[in-house]
Amino acid sequence: MNDDIERVLYSQTDIADACARLGKQLSGDYEGKVPVVLSVLSGAVFFTTDVMRQMNTYTQLDFIDVSSYHGGTKSSGEVQLVTDISRDVSGRDVLIIEDIVDTGRTLKFIIDLLKDRHAKSVKVCTLLDKPTGRVLEAKADYVGFVVPNEFVVGYGLDYKGEYRNLPYVGVLKPKIYMDK
């Protein structure tokens, strides 16, 4: 699997440092509150568990699954709700945890949903931000790394459901798109 990676963008140490930095910031910002930490399945699971453990505040964990990529490298443009949140978010502070904000479609869909349901506040923490991919306006409040416009995998991010378990974030060799 490692042989499929052209280059490593963020190592395990880089990621751990980013989680510590973001966790410290979040601990301060959510002091005295009990946010619903909303992890976006499946990509954000790895980042969620690491960043949450750096937050020295009370939290409640929940999940949402939305789909727009259907396993490939290009957004289909249409976002669908696959699995809904398990709790009522009305009046709650919600912290969305994402693996990457690319076109912004997924994030906008989730933010709109939470606002419709009268969440008290909605903030976004993303491991990766790819501003060059943006189609819709969507802003993350907490960002691990700003990434170049390349398709990245690892640490939760997938290509056709694979590579999520790589402990780092890297760029896939272009031949993988052609062969697979």
Ligand code: XMP
């Ligand atoms: P959008 O385009 O809606 O994308 O902002 C958000 C979701 O799409 C996935 N995504 C990627 N997955 N490498 C991946 O493995 C990428 O470069 C990439 N760009 C977008 C991701 O699941 C994210 O939640």
Ligand code: MG
């Ligand atoms: Mg995702």
